[in-house]
Amino acid sequence: MRKKTKDEGKTLKASCEFTPRFSEVDSMNIVWHGSYPLYFEDAREAFGRKYNLGYLTIFDNGYYAPLVEMTYEFKSPAVYGMQCRVDITYHATEAAKIVFTYEIRNRDTEELLATGRTVQVFMDRDYHLVWLNPEFYQKWKEANGLI
Amino acid sequence: MRKKTKDEGKTLKASCEFTPRFSEVDSMNIVWHGSYPLYFEDAREAFGRKYNLGYLTIFDNGYYAPLVEMTYEFKSPAVYGMQCRVDITYHATEAAKIVFTYEIRNRDTEELLATGRTVQVFMDRDYHLVWLNPEFYQKWKEANGLI
Amino acid sequence: MRKKTKDEGKTLKASCEFTPRFSEVDSMNIVWHGSYPLYFEDAREAFGRKYNLGYLTIFDNGYYAPLVEMTYEFKSPAVYGMQCRVDITYHATEAAKIVFTYEIRNRDTEELLATGRTVQVFMDRDYHLVWLNPEFYQKWKEANGLI
Amino acid sequence: MRKKTKDEGKTLKASCEFTPRFSEVDSMNIVWHGSYPLYFEDAREAFGRKYNLGYLTIFDNGYYAPLVEMTYEFKSPAVYGMQCRVDITYHATEAAKIVFTYEIRNRDTEELLATGRTVQVFMDRDYHLVWLNPEFYQKWKEANGLI
Numbered sequence: 001m002r003k004k005t006k007d008e009g010k011t012l013k014a015s016c017e018f019t020p021r022f023s024e025v026d027s028m029n030i031v032w033h034g035s036y037p038l039y040f041e042d043a044r045e046a047f048g049r050k051y052n053l054g055y056l057t058i059f060d061n062g063y064y065a066p067l068v069e070m071t072y073e074f075k076s077p078a079v080y081g082m083q084c085r086v087d088i089t090y091h092a093t094e095a096a097k098i099v100f101t102y103e104i105r106n107r108d109t110e111e112l113l114a115t116g117r118t119v120q121v122f123m124d125r126d127y128h129l130v131w132l133n134p135e136f137y138q139k140w141k142e143a144n145g146l147i
Numbered sequence: 148m149r150k151k152t153k154d155e156g157k158t159l160k161a162s163c164e165f166t167p168r169f170s171e172v173d174s175m176n177i178v179w180h181g182s183y184p185l186y187f188e189d190a191r192e193a194f195g196r197k198y199n200l201g202y203l204t205i206f207d208n209g210y211y212a213p214l215v216e217m218t219y220e221f222k223s224p225a226v227y228g229m230q231c232r233v234d235i236t237y238h239a240t241e242a243a244k245i246v247f248t249y250e251i252r253n254r255d256t257e258e259l260l261a262t263g264r265t266v267q268v269f270m271d272r273d274y275h276l277v278w279l280n281p282e283f284y285q286k287w288k289e290a291n292g293l294i
Numbered sequence: 295m296r297k298k299t300k301d302e303g304k305t306l307k308a309s310c311e312f313t314p315r316f317s318e319v320d321s322m323n324i325v326w327h328g329s330y331p332l333y334f335e336d337a338r339e340a341f342g343r344k345y346n347l348g349y350l351t352i353f354d355n356g357y358y359a360p361l362v363e364m365t366y367e368f369k370s371p372a373v374y375g376m377q378c379r380v381d382i383t384y385h386a387t388e389a390a391k392i393v394f395t396y397e398i399r400n401r402d403t404e405e406l407l408a409t410g411r412t413v414q415v416f417m418d419r420d421y422h423l424v425w426l427n428p429e430f431y432q433k434w435k436e437a438n439g440l441i
Numbered sequence: 442m443r444k445k446t447k448d449e450g451k452t453l454k455a456s457c458e459f460t461p462r463f464s465e466v467d468s469m470n471i472v473w474h475g476s477y478p479l480y481f482e483d484a485r486e487a488f489g490r491k492y493n494l495g496y497l498t499i500f501d502n503g504y505y506a507p508l509v510e511m512t513y514e515f516k517s518p519a520v521y522g523m524q525c526r527v528d529i530t531y532h533a534t535e536a537a538k539i540v541f542t543y544e545i546r547n548r549d550t551e552e553l554l555a556t557g558r559t560v561q562v563f564m565d566r567d568y569h570l571v572w573l574n575p576e577f578y579q580k581w582k583e584a585n586g587l588i
Contacts, residue, residue: 022349023335023473027466027521030274033214034188034464037181041317055316056375067180071218077274080468081350127177127224169496170326170482174319174374181317188464202463203522227321228497324568327508328478335475361474365512371568421471421518 010092010146016046017085017107020078030077037070040102040116043088047100051090053140061136064127065098065120072102072116083107092146096122096133157239157293163193164232164254167225177224184217187249187263190235194247198237200287208283211274212245212267219249219263230254239293243269243280304386304440310340311379311401314372324371331364334396334410337382341394345384347434355430358421359392359414366396366410377401386440390416390427451533451587457487458526458548461519471518478511481543481557484529488541492531494581502577505568506539506561513543513557524548533587537563537574 024035048054058065078084085107091099102116122130122137133141141147171182195201205212225231232254238246249263269277269284280288288294318329342348352359372378379401385393396410416424416431427435435441465476489495499506519525526548532540543557563571563578574582582588 021332021335021339023332023467023475025468026464027468027470028211028213029468030213032464033217034181034184037184038315038317041181041315045315064175066175066177066221066224068221069219070180072216074213074215077213168479168482168486170320170328170479172321173317174321174323176321179317185462185464188462192462322505322507324507327511328475328482331475331478358469360469360471360515360518362515363513364474366510368507368509371507 012047012051012090012144012146013087014043014047014050015085015087016042017083018042019083020080022080025080030079033072033074036072036104036114036116039084039086039104040070040072040088040100040118043086043102044100044118046086047088047090051140051144053098057136058122061134062125063130063134064123064125066123067118068121069119070116071118072114074114076106076111076113078104078106078113084113092141094147096130096137159194159198159237159291159293160234161190161194161197162232162234163189164230165189166230167227169227172227177226180219180221183219183251183261183263186231186233186251187217187219187235187247187265190233190249191247191265193233194235194237198287198291200245204283205269208281209272210277210281211270211272213270214265215268216266217263218265219261221261223253223258223260225251225253225260231260239288241294243277243284306341306345306384306438306440307381308337308341308344309379309381310336311377312336313377314374316374319374324373327366327368330366330398330408330410333378333380333398334364334366334382334394334412337380337396338394338412340380341382341384345434345438347392351430352416355428356419357424357428358417358419360417361412362415363413364410365412366408368408370400370405370407372398372400372407378407386435388441390424390431453488453492453531453585453587454528455484455488455491456526456528457483458524459483460524461521463521466521471520474513474515477513477545477555477557480525480527480545481511481513481529481541481559484527484543485541485559487527488529488531492581492585494539498577499563502575503566504571504575504577505564505566507564508559509562510560511557512559513555515555517547517552517554519545519547519554525554533582535588537571537578 018039020031024031026032085105087103089101093099098120100118104114105112122134124130165186167178171178173179232252234250236248240246245267247265251261252259269281271277314325318325320326379399381397383395387393392414394412398408399406416428418424459480461472465472467473526546528544530542534540539561541559545555546553563575565571
């Protein structure tokens, strides 16, 4: 039987709202799938502002955090002008990674429109992959009760 | 033991070349992950032209084929001006789906930069999901020796 | 001497706020110029909501209003995370056109970052240019005291 | 009477081909106006390769060349899959500027779809505007018979 690690399941959550732009809609009159990385990015920004883990915080500590995996599934089309919301969840892990899942919903009906998952790793300024948790990130996890 | 179905493993392949644009590169000086859906789209277009399964063919037969799943993994960063290639593989399935996998490589070194997978379903013009293979798609599979 | 027409100088104004996204910044670390059409579009949307002249209102009356001219000048670079605002001004004209000018400012300092101008015309659903003011647009101008 | 300066009218030309992507088309089924900055960028890249004045050449000499003005006019809609071409013309000027005009045409019919104009200036690596022609640019103009 797999032993549950102490940080498993620990999560932090944030949300942001958006309304699909005319230019994000394709000639099927639904939001083009390639627009979703933008919505996920907006959600990471909102998370970063709420919990102080934004791009500039990471950069100022000497790192980049590029995406290495991205998955999304579309449940129901988003359309132009629909009032939407992205709920983003940070999933604690012992590895030097940032793992988020996403749910996009229609704000009026709470219908689930799409789900997603991204994994980010750390690179130093010379673009070398960092295998151990950067010190600032380790402290951030501690400060947020994640380890 | 799982029984191998007769169409399992049947594939069709196409390729297209691209060079990341300045505007597709972010302030980390690497290609922004949100640009990859464009490269995959270019590959589907190249496939569509080669095998006559493009957006307009699908549309003229009365259907849309929206993406419902997209996954990609980044192995090594693409940079501005790098000579790249997308290899796209169609994977035959009995379901009313279009499944592609993708490999993006540096044309000069053949280094693997990213992999991806997309799943498309069929919707009729009233945006209803179609569960059975549309007739034109069934014939297309037959004509290409996939079933 | 040029005779001043009665609608000259009549204007309507709206505003919207935005913060440049990470992905809108290029490898010079400034907002890529090709992102500005998005900000202008957001401003037109804000105007459309405030004065009931949005894309869907135009569409529901049987028309498209494609852009036929766009001009912008950059005064000072916008950067990632800067708190910005677009001020949009509608300029009344007797012609069957929608003319907007734009000013993008840093919300903190009120520094002017960019100016722009767009001209839209009307096309019917068969994509034919419409030379006379559509009835709904004529009424909209009257209702807003523009003629 | 205006005196003609010796470099007036001296031009260099290049071209590149493109086919609008599905994702560049909006729900009016025509190419979204915000896609044109990409086509113009592709043309500048083609020019840069042909005449050795690309982004990296400028950067390696210690400069950025951001756009400060952009104008475009749409004559006829481009649509998905249309075979198009951008013709780009460099216009010599004594100022420390890079001025291009653009014509986008349907390759099959030579119909003019859009025209454009961009102006770039030089900034040093500290983002200070450079008023005099950088030495490398002055030499480039001389080598190409423009002054």
